[in-house]
Amino acid sequence: MARSVGFIGLGAMGEPMAWNLADAGFDLVVYNRTTERERPFAEAGISVADSPEHLVKRVDVVCLMVSDGDAVTEVLEREFGVLDGIDESTTLIQMSTVGRDETMAAATAVTDAGGQFLDCPVSGTVGPAREGTLVGLAGGDDAVIDDVDPVLEAMCDPVVRCGEVGQGTSMKLFINLLLGDLMGAFAEALTFGVSTDLAIEDMLTVVENGAVDSPLFTAKGQQISEGDYDPRFPVDYQFKDLDLALDLASDERVPMSVTAAARELFSGARADDHGDEDMAAVIKYLAETADVDPSASDE
Numbered sequence: 484m485a486r487s488v489g490f491i492g493l494g495a496m497g498e499p500m501a502w503n504l505a506d507a508g509f510d511l512v513v514y515n516r517t518t519e520r521e522r523p524f525a526e527a528g529i530s531v532a533d534s535p536e537h538l539v540k541r542v543d544v545v546c547l548m549v550s551d552g553d554a555v556t557e558v559l560e561r562e563f564g565v566l567d568g569i570d571e572s573t574t575l576i577q578m579s580t581v582g583r584d585e586t587m588a589a590a591t592a593v594t595d596a597g598g599q600f601l602d603c604p605v606s607g608t609v610g611p612a613r614e615g616t617l618v619g620l621a622g623g624d625d626a627v628i629d630d631v632d633p634v635l636e637a638m639c640d641p642v643v644r645c646g647e648v649g650q651g652t653s654m655k656l657f658i659n660l661l662l663g664d665l666m667g668a669f670a671e672a673l674t675f676g677v678s679t680d681l682a683i684e685d686m687l688t689v690v691e692n693g694a695v696d697s698p699l700f701t702a703k704g705q706q707i708s709e710g711d712y713d714p715r716f717p718v719d720y721q722f723k724d725l726d727l728a729l730d731l732a733s734d735e736r737v738p739m740s741v742t743a744a745a746r747e748l749f750s751g752a753r754a755d756d757h758g759d760e761d762m763a764a765v766i767k768y769l770a771e772t773a774d775v776d777p778s779a780s781d782e
């Protein structure tokens with residue numbers, strides 16, 4: 484019999500991840516706070532639970548992919564929440580990007596209720612989520628990871644074992660602080676170039692043929708030159724992750740001057756109403772301040 488898996492949080496990332504579990508043949512049950520997002524699953528004959536508690540009671544493995552730490556706490560602790568449904572047969576895989584303290588608090592709540600807990604946030608955005616090629620960043624006991632490995636592998640390739648519970652979260656904050664720092668530096672350099680009348684296409688050609696070439700700069704450079712800021716990974720979430728990394732760095736007494744500057748860039752972009760746009764829109768904040776247009780330098 485196919486193993487039963489529950490998925491909570493059918494947002495931009497969770498929706499394609501849940502479809503990959505269905506395609507892999509798991510006996511899937513889904514839940515989303517806004518029921519509209521459950522409809523395509525119901526129409527495909529996939530079970531829909533009317534609360535997190537209801538979902539957890541019907542499955543062995545629960546994947547959680549919601550927006551932030553407050554959302555994780557609410558899904559766990561609300562009336563008819565995850566904690567109401569957990570018993571010793573439940574393994575909860577917390578995949579949302581949250582803070583290290585938030586991960587440890589969720590782990591304690593789940594294990595106190597009798598279940599097993601893994602943190603496995605993911606690196607990669609909506610495209611890899613659709614293709615099942617997210618990089619899974621797993622933190623927890625090897626035996627627990629081994630037990631749910633087929634579930635993780637339906638969504639992720641590779642799955643990197645980062646250490647004990649909490650280390651998946653640390654790895655996620657490591658990669659996303661690097662992402663935010665690089666995006667901030669790229670946006671700043673492009674704004675500087677546009678202000679000195681360099682053409683964006685020429686700047687991108689120079690980047691792509693030099694030592695700083697990267698998939699990030701290629702993808703975001705193309706978006707910026709086309710003025711395409713549809714969210715793959717929004718400014719609000721990049722800001723959240725820089726903020727979480729700085730919190731953890733502060734606890735660890737690690738100076739993070741580059742990341743602190745990047746955080747302020749993303750903070751400015753949010754204040755300028757670009758929070759829902761793709762992270763590349765951080766350049767809009769800089770370009771508006773410098774009074775240049777990064778998508779129009781070739782005119």
Ligand SMILES: NC(=O)c1ccc[n+]([C@@H]2O[C@H](COP(=O)([O-])OP(=O)(O)OC[C@H]3O[C@@H](n4cnc5c(N)ncnc54)[C@H](OP(=O)(O)O)[C@@H]3O)[C@@H](O)[C@H]2O)c1
Nearest residue numbers: 492493494495496497516517549550554579580608715716
């Ligand atoms: N987008 C990316 O490229 C990307 C990449 C890697 C990691 N991540 C991380 O993955 C997580 C999800 O990202 P996403 O892009 O899928 O976000 P999203 O599209 O904004 O979806 C957020 C999901 O969380 C649910 N949610 C929010 N607050 C809730 C609450 N209080 N109770 C119950 N459900 C709640 C939403 O439900 P409703 O439908 O009811 O609003 C929705 O299902 C975030 O932590 C993000 O940082 C994102």
